[in-house]
Amino acid sequence: MEKEHFDGYKYIEGGVCAPEGFTANGLNCGINPVKEKNDLGLIYSSAPCNTAAVYTRNKVKGAPIIVTQKHLEKSNGISRAVIANSKNANTCNPDGEEIAEETSRLLADVLGIKPEEVIIASTGVIGMPIHIEPFANNMERLVNGLSTDGNTEAANAIMTTDTVRKECAVEFEIDGKTCHLGGMAKGSGMIHPDMATTLNFITTDVAITTEMLQKALSDIVKVTYNCLSVDGDTSTNDMVSVMADGLAGNSQIAAEGINYDIFKQALYIVMLDMVKMLAADGEGASKFVECKCDGAPDTNTAIKAAKSVISSSLVKCAVFGGDANCGRILCAIGYADIDIDVLKIDVELQSAAGKILVCKDGMGLVFSEENAAKILAEDEIYININLNQGSASARAWGCDLTYDYVKINGDYRS
Amino acid sequence: MEKEHFDGYKYIEGGVCAPEGFTANGLNCGINPVKEKNDLGLIYSSAPCNTAAVYTRNKVKGAPIIVTQKHLEKSNGISRAVIANSKNANTCNPDGEEIAEETSRLLADVLGIKPEEVIIASTGVIGMPIHIEPFANNMERLVNGLSTDGNTEAANAIMTTDTVRKECAVEFEIDGKTCHLGGMAKGSGMIHPDMATTLNFITTDVAITTEMLQKALSDIVKVTYNCLSVDGDTSTNDMVSVMADGLAGNSQIAAEGINYDIFKQALYIVMLDMVKMLAADGEGASKFVECKCDGAPDTNTAIKAAKSVISSSLVKCAVFGGDANCGRILCAIGYADIDIDVLKIDVELQSAAGKILVCKDGMGLVFSEENAAKILAEDEIYININLNQGSASARAWGCDLTYDYVKINGDYRS
Numbered sequence: 001m002e003k004e005h006f007d008g009y010k011y012i013e014g015g016v017c018a019p020e021g022f023t024a025n026g027l028n029c030g031i032n033p034v035k036e037k038n039d040l041g042l043i044y045s046s047a048p049c050n051t052a053a054v055y056t057r058n059k060v061k062g063a064p065i066i067v068t069q070k071h072l073e074k075s076n077g078i079s080r081a082v083i084a085n086s087k088n089a090n091t092c093n094p095d096g097e098e099i100a101e102e103t104s105r106l107l108a109d110v111l112g113i114k115p116e117e118v119i120i121a122s123t124g125v126i127g128m129p130i131h132i133e134p135f136a137n138n139m140e141r142l143v144n145g146l147s148t149d150g151n152t153e154a155a156n157a158i159m160t161t162d163t164v165r166k167e168c169a170v171e172f173e174i175d176g177k178t179c180h181l182g183g184m185a186k187g188s189g190m191i192h193p194d195m196a197t198t199l200n201f202i203t204t205d206v207a208i209t210t211e212m213l214q215k216a217l218s219d220i221v222k223v224t225y226n227c228l229s230v231d232g233d234t235s236t237n238d239m240v241s242v243m244a245d246g247l248a249g250n251s252q253i254a255a256e257g258i259n260y261d262i263f264k265q266a267l268y269i270v271m272l273d274m275v276k277m278l279a280a281d282g283e284g285a286s287k288f289v290e291c292k293c294d295g296a297p298d299t300n301t302a303i304k305a306a307k308s309v310i311s312s313s314l315v316k317c318a319v320f321g322g323d324a325n326c327g328r329i330l331c332a333i334g335y336a337d338i339d340i341d342v343l344k345i346d347v348e349l350q351s352a353a354g355k356i357l358v359c360k361d362g363m364g365l366v367f368s369e370e371n372a373a374k375i376l377a378e379d380e381i382y383i384n385i386n387l388n389q390g391s392a393s394a395r396a397w398g399c400d401l402t403y404d405y406v407k408i409n410g411d412y413r414s
Numbered sequence: 415m416e417k418e419h420f421d422g423y424k425y426i427e428g429g430v431c432a433p434e435g436f437t438a439n440g441l442n443c444g445i446n447p448v449k450e451k452n453d454l455g456l457i458y459s460s461a462p463c464n465t466a467a468v469y470t471r472n473k474v475k476g477a478p479i480i481v482t483q484k485h486l487e488k489s490n491g492i493s494r495a496v497i498a499n500s501k502n503a504n505t506c507n508p509d510g511e512e513i514a515e516e517t518s519r520l521l522a523d524v525l526g527i528k529p530e531e532v533i534i535a536s537t538g539v540i541g542m543p544i545h546i547e548p549f550a551n552n553m554e555r556l557v558n559g560l561s562t563d564g565n566t567e568a569a570n571a572i573m574t575t576d577t578v579r580k581e582c583a584v585e586f587e588i589d590g591k592t593c594h595l596g597g598m599a600k601g602s603g604m605i606h607p608d609m610a611t612t613l614n615f616i617t618t619d620v621a622i623t624t625e626m627l628q629k630a631l632s633d634i635v636k637v638t639y640n641c642l643s644v645d646g647d648t649s650t651n652d653m654v655s656v657m658a659d660g661l662a663g664n665s666q667i668a669a670e671g672i673n674y675d676i677f678k679q680a681l682y683i684v685m686l687d688m689v690k691m692l693a694a695d696g697e698g699a700s701k702f703v704e705c706k707c708d709g710a711p712d713t714n715t716a717i718k719a720a721k722s723v724i725s726s727s728l729v730k731c732a733v734f735g736g737d738a739n740c741g742r743i744l745c746a747i748g749y750a751d752i753d754i755d756v757l758k759i760d761v762e763l764q765s766a767a768g769k770i771l772v773c774k775d776g777m778g779l780v781f782s783e784e785n786a787a788k789i790l791a792e793d794e795i796y797i798n799i800n801l802n803q804g805s806a807s808a809r810a811w812g813c814d815l816t817y818d819y820v821k822i823n824g825d826y827r828s
Contacts, residue, residue, distance in 0.1 A: 060748030060756045060776070092744055092778045126741020127778025236745050313727070314823055321824025327540020330506055331650050334474030342474050362474070364506045364541025403817045409728055410735025 001280055001288065001380065006269050008172055008262075015151035015167035018182035019205035020247035021046045025145040026153030029138040031087040031130070040135070041157030042142050042150075043082040043201055044111065049243035051079040051119070052214035054221050062089050062237035063096030064120040067104065074116040077210040079243055082201050083107050084121040084158050085135075086186070091236045092127040103135045110143045119241050121199050123160055123186060126236060151184065158186040158199055161408055164281045168273040172266050174259050175250040179206045181266040185274040187230075187281075198278060200225065200240040202270065206263050207246035208253040216264040217242050224271040227303060227396040229311040230282035242267070279397035280380075284405030287319055288380045292395045295387040301338045302387075302394035308336035309383055309396070316401035319381055324349055324372035326358035326365075329383060344388040351378035415694055415702065415794060420683050422586055422676075429565035429581035432596035433619035434661035435460045439559040440567030443552040445501040445544070454549070455571030456556050456564075457496040457615055458525065463657035465493040466628035467533070468635050476503050476651035477510030478534040481518065488530040491624040493657055496615050497521050498535040498572050499549075500600070505650045506541040517549045524557045533655050535613050537574055537600060540650060569598040572613055575822055576600055578695045582687040586680050588673050589664040593620045595680040599688040601644075601695075612692060614639065614654040616684065620677050621660035622667040630678040631656050638685040641717060641810040643725040644696035656681070693811035694794075698819030701733055702794045706809045709801040715752045716801075716808035722750035723797055723810070730815035733795055738763055738786035740772035740779075743797060758802040765792035 003011055017024050026041040051072060055065050072079065083103065090096045104118040122130075145153075155165045169182030187198030208216075221240060246252065253259050280288040291309045296302035309315055312332040318325040329347050333340075347359035353374045358367055375381075381400075417425055431438050440455040465486060469479050486493065497517065504510045518532040536544075559567075569579045583596030601612025622630075635654060660666065667673050694702040705723045710716035723729055726746040732739040743761050747754075761773035767788045772781055789795075 058745060058748040059754065060744045089741070092741055092773065092776060094777045126739075126745060127773065128741075129778075129780065236741075236748060313819075317820055317823030320820060323824065325540075327503070327506055327542075327650075330474045331472060331540060334472040334650060340473065359506070359541065362506060363508045364543075366543065401820055401823075403820050405727075406731055406734060406815055406817050406820060409731030409815075410737065 001276060003273055006265065009266060009269055010171045012169050012171045014169050014182055015155055015184050016043050016182045016201060016203045017148050017151040018169035019180040019203045021205060021245045022203045023146040023148055024150035024154035025142055025147065026150065026157030027138060027142055027145065029134040031085060031134050035087055037159065038153060038157035039087045040085045040138060040142060041154035042146065043154060043203065044146050045080050045243055045245045047245040047247055048078045048080060049245045050208060050210040050213055051077050051241060051243050052210060052217040053239060053241040054217060056236060056238035058236045060092065060236045062091035062122055063093065063100045064090055064122045065237060065239060067097055067100040068119050068121065068239065071104065071116040071118060075114065078117060079119050080113040080117040081107060081111060082119040082241065084199060086123050086158050086160050088122060088124040088128055088130045089126045089237050090122040090130045093130055096130065099130055099132050102132050106136055106139045110139050121237065121239050123158060123199055123237050155184040158184065160186060161283050162186055162281055164277065166274050166277045168270045170266050170269050172262060174206060174262050177248050177250045179248040179250065180204065181206065181270055183270045183274055185278060187278045198238055200274060202242040204242065204244045205246065205248040206244055206253065207248065207250050208244050208263060212253050212260060213242055213244055216267055220264065220267050220271050223394065224268065224275045227307060227394065228275050228279055229307060229398045275397055279399050282399035283408050284402040285399030286379065286402050287400040289319055289383065289398050289400065290395055291383040291385065292393065293385045293387065294393045295390055296392040297390035299392045299394055301340065302392045303396065304336045304338045305333050305385060305387065306394050306396035308332045309385065310398035313401055316398065319376065320400035320402050322373055322376040324358055324369065324376060330359060330362065333385065340387055341389055346386040346388060348384040349375050350382040350384055351375045351380060353378050415690060417687055420679065423680060423683055424585045426583050426585045428583050428596055429569060429598050430457050430596045430615060430617045431562050431565040432583035433594040433617045433659070435619060435659045436617045437560040437562050438564035438568035439556055439561065440564065440571035441552060441556055441559065443548040445499060445548050449501060451573065452567060452571035453499050453501045454552060454556060455498045455568035456560065457568060457617065458560050459494050459657055459659045461659040461661060462492045462494060463659045464622060464624040464627055465491050465655060465657050466624060466631040467653060467655040468631060470650060470652035472650045474506065474650045476505035476536055477507065477514045478504055478536045479651060479653060481511055481514040482533050482535065482653065485518065485530040485532060489528065492531060493533050494527040494531040495521060495525060496533040496655065498613060500537050500572055500574050502536060502538040502542055502544045503540045503651050504536040504544045507544055510544065513544055513546050516546050520550055520553045524553050535651065535653050537572060537613055537651050565598065572598065572600040574600060575697050576695055578691065580688050580691045582684045584680050584683050586676060588620060588676050591662045591664045593662040593664065594618065595620065595684055597684045597688055599692060601692045612652055614688060616656040618656065618658045619660065619662040620658055620667065621662065621664050622658050622677060626667050626674060627656055627658055630681055634678065634681050634685050637808065638682065638689045641721060641808065642689050642693055643721060643812045689811055693813050696813035697822050698816040699813030700793065700816050701814040703733055703797065703812050703814065704809055705797040705799065706807065707799045707801065708807045709804055710806040711804035713806045713808055715754065716806045717810065718750045718752045719747050719799060719801065720808050720810035722746045723799070724812035727815055730812065733790065734814035734816050736787055736790040738772055738783065738790060744773060744776065747799065754801055755803055760800040760802060762798040763789050764796040764798055765789045765794060767792050
């Protein structure tokens, strides 16, 4: 997928290690001996970081979510490291919090930081016993391997059913200082809007207060991660964190204004890019789907309409089958919890092969099935809705529903 | 699937023709010349019927929904006939209402009743042009073929991707009079709770006021049809109607009391049975799934928890794959919009092969995977949740998510 262009921002390599002061590493500590891939990742900052985070709203929460919340409260929002494992979600385990706390202590000891400066996260199977040994036996090796190009190993370590590693970083200027913001993410299934979905760790060298960092994150999550759906299931372990070490040397951002806007846009660019990667790599996905809703009376209405279309199993199957079923798109808008006049809605299907109007004023049009089939044969599909009753817009992202989604999730635990 | 036993009620043959005074017919009028099956069904009552109905809450509504609502308003809730077609939903068509009105007029003329005494319904593809000719050319043949054993032809006529015809009828006593209540239903995809889902037509010879009929229907829909989910998509054309011609000769039910309770229970039995048939015949389904939630603080909480589990794509895939993934069940309860203590929840899996506790006090248990696999290999799966924080209960019904669901919906229109 081509990256979107934004004036004043340059995409760069390095992921979470792109900002000054951050190193990373990842390795296979053997949480599940059968699986050969990396399962333990670490991000470390040489300087204390102001930190913002959002967490899943699922009432069943992974132990690491609860422990991270406690840590950031105790440290007044200061963090120095992220440790994250895959292959076991450490959720619904009686001794889950104990193990997450012990892992944090072990890491803090080796790094020489405080346990409450550790952000901890887990992803994988829910309700499966987890043991401290794989963490304990590999902590020194994990820390000793930290390097400025360790971002790839770290990003590999949080992948589960992901088929593609998700990293992104940008360079930009604030106060004439060169700044960086980078991130890594995982996620493929158990992904649904209206939550801080999946694991996403972001680093930046911009100097910014914890308060403004949290404000920017909460705003951007709303129009990126919360507009993503793969399967309608909201995970128990989702978290997005942003660590800002301030090493870029700009005067600290402590209020709204031009510098805040520049920073917030950088955050948007990186999170947008990762959300689109997550959608394209949705479990079993053969096609990326973006739904854009224009002409809405307000942004929330636009978001809800776009998300409803993206989340519909029937729309997703139609995209998979290359079937220009405009009725299902209208149906999904119709059951969204919004107050609209359905007789004003236009729907257009678009891809690299062209575009075609399939619905006008809420009514199905007779269109060339041949052209529609050509458009839907591409692997990036855009569903453009115009509600024609206002000027607000929003986008939502997802993927098609395929045989492979069913296959992957028919026997995930083994 | 075995029918549930209820004291004082006997399952009988005859479907919608089981009650006194009702006849039915069905035929292929050629709405889609390629498809050979019946596409036009008729139910007729020799006497005027008090009538109750519930409709889809989707804001995009099929033309027949709008026309039926107008008819019953004009007739003060009196109906004489139901006409329903498959193969075209008559939704999002510019001349949809006109065609539904004209069809009603044609039928009323042949039957010698008023157009506003006609309940009209359609199911099939949304946003596809529909023509009056197939209706007009076959109306006399449809009426001439009415008979007391025409229920099967009528039930066949409303099937779409259904693989099984859905009919049920019971016999019971009120005031020493023998009463009957029968129904037919369709539905396989685009089925999601919290709406009057699918098409379901019910007939009875019980004498009951329109007001009490509507009250009973609204109550029973809440614990039957609204607790059903196949794919999370709420259809544009759903409707449940009940016609009561009063020919059983009981003194008219006009208030709550023992007779009302007997009638309401009959309605529950028939609607429950059809809901379970609908779940078992969900598009592509290989397994029927019932989730029972006990120990809830109130009924709404129990319903929401059970529905959330039934609707989860990940739970549905796990059932398909025979994977006892208790984490996904807890996860789905956790994201339901309810206020509960997750650390009290027990989860048990059950089938004809036995039962197994997989979660206790919100934590995963170590259990015999071999036993769990045996239990999940059956084709009727029961997920028993105990919230252990109250005494309310509810059940919800659904099915697994399979390759065939994706296949059926990848190219539904052709």
